[in-house]
Amino acid sequence: MKYWLVKSEPFKYSWNMMLKDKVTYWDGVRNYQARNNLKLMKKGDLVLFYHSNEGKEIVGITKVVKEYYQDPTTEDEKWVVVDLRVDKTLKRPISLKEIKGDNNLKDIGLIRQSRLSVMEIKKEHFKYIINLSNEK
DNA sequence: GCCAACGTTGGC
């Protein structure tokens, strides 16, 4: 089982919309590396939901409920989506600022490859972030 | 609004 992080600009698709939809297909990925990550996602994998631009914080956890298939928003067969279901809202959002300031998280993809919109998160980083949001 | 860090495109 793997752990991931996806980014969304809140004005395009926010966590609140995600909460309302419960399940959504993750469309709009137009970058090969991000696409390849989508293809690697397995049912049951956990995915952190990050607000880019506005907020700049991890707000919730989703779960992969359907593995990759053709992106319904384009004819182009290159692009795929996965279905994500809301799992939990974090008790407390974890901001980019906090992540950057935390020595335990300095190798996280979010900082190392800031432009990538779908990335893998190491298990220990994932757990660490969940703990952070629970403890305060 | 600026800019760094990439990714993509197209000429050669």
Added chain:
DNA sequence: GCCAACGTTGGC
């Protein structure tokens, strides 16, 4: 196959 020019993302 290289690289310059251009486009995009996302933090500040």
